[in-house]
Amino acid sequence: MMQAYGQEASAASELIAFRLGQQEFCLDIMSVRDIRGWTPTTPLPHSSSYVKGVINLRGAVLPVVDLADRLGFAPTEPSARHVIIITQVGDQTIGLLVDAVSDILTVAAGSIQPTPDVASELARAFMKGVIAMEGRMISLIALDSVLTPGQAGQGLPN
Amino acid sequence: MDTMAAIKQTFFQECDEQLAELEEGLLAIERGEGDLETINAVFRAVHSIKGGAGAFGLDDLVRFAHTFETTLDGMRAGTLDAAPPVVKLMLRSADALADLVHIARDGGEIDGERVARMSDELVRASGATPAPEQAAPAFEPPAFDGDGQQVDEFGFAPVQISFDTLIADDPAAGTVKVHFAPRPELYAKANDALRLLRELGRLGEMEVACDTSAVPLLTELDPEGAYLAWDITFTGDVAESAVREIFEFVEFDCDLTVETVAAPVMDEADAARTVEALLAQVAAEAAPPVAPASPVVVASEPAAKPAAANTQPGATIRVDLDRVDRLIDLVGELVINQSMLAQRVTEAGIARLSDVAVGLDDLENLTREIQDSVMAIRAQPVRPIFQRMSRVVREVADMTGKSARLVTEGENCEVDKTVIERLADPLTHMIRNAIDHGLEKPEDRIAAGKPEQGTVRMVAAHRSGRVVIEVSDDGAGINRAKVRQIAVDRGIVAADAQLSDAEIDDLIFAPGFSTAAAISDVSGRGVGMDVVRRSIQALGGRITIASRPGQGTTFTLSLPLTLAVLDGMIVTVAGQTLVVPLSAIVETLQPKAADVHALGEKARVIGIRGAFLPLIDVGAVLGYREEEADPLASVAMMVETENQSQCALMVDGIIGQQQVVIKSLETNYGHVFGVAGATILGDGRVAVILDVDAIVAGPARSDSARKRNAA
Numbered sequence: 001m002m003q004a005y006g007q008e009a010s011a012a013s014e015l016i017a018f019r020l021g022q023q024e025f026c027l028d029i030m031s032v033r034d035i036r037g038w039t040p041t042t043p044l045p046h047s048s049s050y051v052k053g054v055i056n057l058r059g060a061v062l063p064v065v066d067l068a069d070r071l072g073f074a075p076t077e078p079s080a081r082h083v084i085i086i087t088q089v090g091d092q093t094i095g096l097l098v099d100a101v102s103d104i105l106t107v108a109a110g111s112i113q114p115t116p117d118v119a120s121e122l123a124r125a126f127m128k129g130v131i132a133m134e135g136r137m138i139s140l141i142a143l144d145s146v147l148t149p150g151q152a153g154q155g156l157p158n
Numbered sequence: 159m160d161t162m163a164a165i166k167q168t169f170f171q172e173c174d175e176q177l178a179e180l181e182e183g184l185l186a187i188e189r190g191e192g193d194l195e196t197i198n199a200v201f202r203a204v205h206s207i208k209g210g211a212g213a214f215g216l217d218d219l220v221r222f223a224h225t226f227e228t229t230l231d232g233m234r235a236g237t238l239d240a241a242p243p244v245v246k247l248m249l250r251s252a253d254a255l256a257d258l259v260h261i262a263r264d265g266g267e268i269d270g271e272r273v274a275r276m277s278d279e280l281v282r283a284s285g286a287t288p289a290p291e292q293a294a295p296a297f298e299p300p301a302f303d304g305d306g307q308q309v310d311e312f313g314f315a316p317v318q319i320s321f322d323t324l325i326a327d328d329p330a331a332g333t334v335k336v337h338f339a340p341r342p343e344l345y346a347k348a349n350d351a352l353r354l355l356r357e358l359g360r361l362g363e364m365e366v367a368c369d370t371s372a373v374p375l376l377t378e379l380d381p382e383g384a385y386l387a388w389d390i391t392f393t394g395d396v397a398e399s400a401v402r403e404i405f406e407f408v409e410f411d412c413d414l415t416v417e418t419v420a421a422p423v424m425d426e427a428d429a430a431r432t433v434e435a436l437l438a439q440v441a442a443e444a445a446p447p448v449a450p451a452s453p454v455v456v457a458s459e460p461a462a463k464p465a466a467a468n469t470q471p472g473a474t475i476r477v478d479l480d481r482v483d484r485l486i487d488l489v490g491e492l493v494i495n496q497s498m499l500a501q502r503v504t505e506a507g508i509a510r511l512s513d514v515a516v517g518l519d520d521l522e523n524l525t526r527e528i529q530d531s532v533m534a535i536r537a538q539p540v541r542p543i544f545q546r547m548s549r550v551v552r553e554v555a556d557m558t559g560k561s562a563r564l565v566t567e568g569e570n571c572e573v574d575k576t577v578i579e580r581l582a583d584p585l586t587h588m589i590r591n592a593i594d595h596g597l598e599k600p601e602d603r604i605a606a607g608k609p610e611q612g613t614v615r616m617v618a619a620h621r622s623g624r625v626v627i628e629v630s631d632d633g634a635g636i637n638r639a640k641v642r643q644i645a646v647d648r649g650i651v652a653a654d655a656q657l658s659d660a661e662i663d664d665l666i667f668a669p670g671f672s673t674a675a676a677i678s679d680v681s682g683r684g685v686g687m688d689v690v691r692r693s694i695q696a697l698g699g700r701i702t703i704a705s706r707p708g709q710g711t712t713f714t715l716s717l718p719l720t721l722a723v724l725d726g727m728i729v730t731v732a733g734q735t736l737v738v739p740l741s742a743i744v745e746t747l748q749p750k751a752a753d754v755h756a757l758g759e760k761a762r763v764i765g766i767r768g769a770f771l772p773l774i775d776v777g778a779v780l781g782y783r784e785e786e787a788d789p790l791a792s793v794a795m796m797v798e799t800e801n802q803s804q805c806a807l808m809v810d811g812i813i814g815q816q817q818v819v820i821k822s823l824e825t826n827y828g829h830v831f832g833v834a835g836a837t838i839l840g841d842g843r844v845a846v847i848l849d850v851d852a853i854v855a856g857p858a859r860s861d862s863a864r865k866r867n868a869a
Contacts, residue, residue: 040843041844042734042735042836042843042844042845042846043734043782044823044827044830044833044846045780045781045782045830045831045832045833045846046780046781046830046831046832047830053844054823054827054836054844054846055844056838056842056843056844058487058488058491059487059488059490059491059821059838060487060821060825060826061821061822061823061825061826061827061836061838061844062826062827063826063827091825092825092826092827093826094826094827147827
């Protein structure tokens with residue numbers, strides 16, 4: 001499968017697929033800095049429920065967002081099996097708490113379809129589109145809005 | 159244009175150094191310590207700024223620097239005496255030059271009138287100079303095209319070589335003089351003036367002067383035109399025919415005059431050096447690509463050369479602060495990792511004296527040493543900020559009609575760069591206050607038997623892991639009766655309050671306090687010492703005052719060496735580990751049932767030595783728990799906030815004191831109420847650092863508190 005897609009690499013992008021509950025999502029691999037196992041976080045005062053707290057990544061302090069909670073699913077009860085995907089969003093580095101990383105996909109840019117209308121309002125706000133692959137549906141996450149408005153730390157003058 | 163912007167940035171960085179050198183030199187001259195060397199250094203500083211400014215087309219800057227340079231040249235030539243009024247004028251001119259540089263960098267309105275006035279004064283001061291034009295040939299700002307390449311054919315432009323003195327000498331017999339002005343055709347036929355000059359050089363010793371006066375502005379410049387001309391004077395015995403032979407092939411493509419005149423009397427060594435310098439430059443400039451990063455004018459006259467060698471600064475490199483911070487992060491991480499490793503080794507039951515344990519001890523020593531060295535990279539001497547203050551002293555003294563001098567000590571004391579940057583404003587304010595409010599008018603000083611000129615002293619020193627800066631004046635000291643009266647008038651203290659002298663002195667730090675009876679131009683701007691105290695506290699420092707009537711006032715600043723680390727009290731609250739800045743904590747105690755009182759529905763206060771302080775549960779304020787903790791099972795920490803109010807914070811327990819490395823939460827997240835930052839503890843976990851002021855102020859006031867902190 002990888003070879004078949006690899007031939008048209010110029011128009012294709014690589015994505016990291018991961019699971020939240022029974023659903024599959026993916027991220028552009030270029031925005032992923034690291035993938036690490038769950039480590040206990042330090043909770044921040046007065047933060048939204050989906051901000052699990054902050055962790056230490058090689059000397060930098062970065063927030064961990066429970067992606068399931070952020071998308072309106074049931075909050076994750078993190079355990080050692082859970083995974084934190086460290087991503088670069090603009091100037092910020094944030095960690096996304098997910099159930100498991102499942103695959104690395106190579107897809108042609110044209111194979112990303114618009115998000116179907118049926119999805120919930122909240123979920124749609126965080127999705128750039130969906131990808132059909134071997135009978136599965138994988139949603140492409142829009143990282144920009146994961147830690148934006150309504151967020152304690154956002155919108156402040158720096 | 160990115161390259162251009164980068165070059166420009168380098169230029170401004172260099173300007174700052176030159177300006178510092180200029181001021182330092184002038185101050186040395188003022189103190190009477192200036193020798194020819196110092197004057198040369200000062201001249202060179204202005205000259206370099208002019209050269210660079212020319213390269214960037216900063217005409218205002220070039221013009222003023224040129225005038226300044228001309229006057230300085232008079233001083234260098236010995237025609238202008240370095241008398242006190244002259245040096246004063248020079249210092250003020252240096253200030254004006256600094257302003258022009260900063261306007262060029264940051265944008266802003268040039269105070270044309272001031273510059274013109276200053277220029278006039280400079281011209282008048284140098285009036286005694288026999289021929290200022292001689293020392294300052296017309297300077298045409300060389301132009302750069304988009305790629306940062308110079309546009310005239312040889313990239314000659316920023317180089318200004320003045321051989322006028324040599325040529326102006328009375329010629330003696332037997333010398334060949336050549337005037338060579340190529341026309342565009344010469345270059346069109348693939349001839350090269352450089353090659354011709356080299357050929358000439360083979361004939362014998364010669365002096366070459368490049369005439370750049372014909373170079374037009376960039377807009378009018380024809381890239382295929384020819385604008386340079388050379389005057390060549392042979393110092394040795396050269397046949398006119400040999401010279402003509404060299405020009406044989408270009409005779410019709412240039413204006414050429416060759417004549418045998420009387421030989422000038424000159425120092426041969428000088429001449430040799432000059433030619434060498436010129437040839438080196440011609441070669442360097444002609445070799446593509448032109449190095450545009452150094453707009454600094456090269457060797458102007460042989461006399462300046464030895465001086466240049468002497469004042470060479472120590473080998474330094476410029477490094478992006480981000481890189482250093484990254485290094486500090488990594489080293490911090492190394493320290494944490496190392497201690498975790500040590501812990502694991504102990505847990506594994508390995509004997510203390512085993513090779514592994516001993517090796518780990520060595521590793522620990524090494525990591526600590528690395529950490530110290532990395533921290534030292536950020537440290538810089540306080541010298542630049544002290545130098546800046548001498549300007550403040552001059553200006554304020556001028557404005558208030560008082561006579562004052564600044565004495566500094568310990569300029570080499572090193573502090574974290576960020577601390578230094580944030581010291582400028584508070585120090586400026588304190589110096590202003592010291593002169594405006596502290597020093598008496600000259601007649602009062604004489605009446606009090608003091609020297610007419612007041613002294614402001616700034617002393618920096620390292621004391622037990624902190625840097626202490628004292629700002630003192632030898633003025634009248636604090637007028638306590640007046641201070642007290644004002645405080646009572648403004649409702650800061652009750653009219654019948656019993657205050658010790660120290661408490662009265664402390665009143666000047668109270669918000670909204672200003673002692674100047676008439677609000678003066680200088681200090682009475684509504685911001686008082688309370689702002690100074692707040693900015694010092696924001697740096698993790700403290701400020702204290704000591705005053706003796708008739709003898710003066712001393713402010714003492716005690717500052718941390720770096721903002722990157724903080725002395726913290728590690729506490730636990732609702733199962734979380736928090737860090738409280740030690741500088742905020744006055745004392746800690748275990749509340750007794752008899753001391754805790756309920757006040758109203760929910761609020762509680764604690765009685766300490768007769769005073770009642772609000773008792774605040776940190777866990778509840780941060781939202782870690784719904785129900786307030788039982789004060790009797792908690793520890794109360796007395797804290798002092800930026801507006802001097804005291805408060806008791808309740809935490810569950812105290813773990814200990816530790817120096818922690820401050821990490822920003824804002825970088826990857828944002829501001830969080832009640833949190834000043836974060837740190838990484840020995841176990842690798844993140845702990846938040848409490849923002850004591852915000853906690854005390856409560857969420858309602860946190861917005862304004864945050865704005866203040868950001869400012």
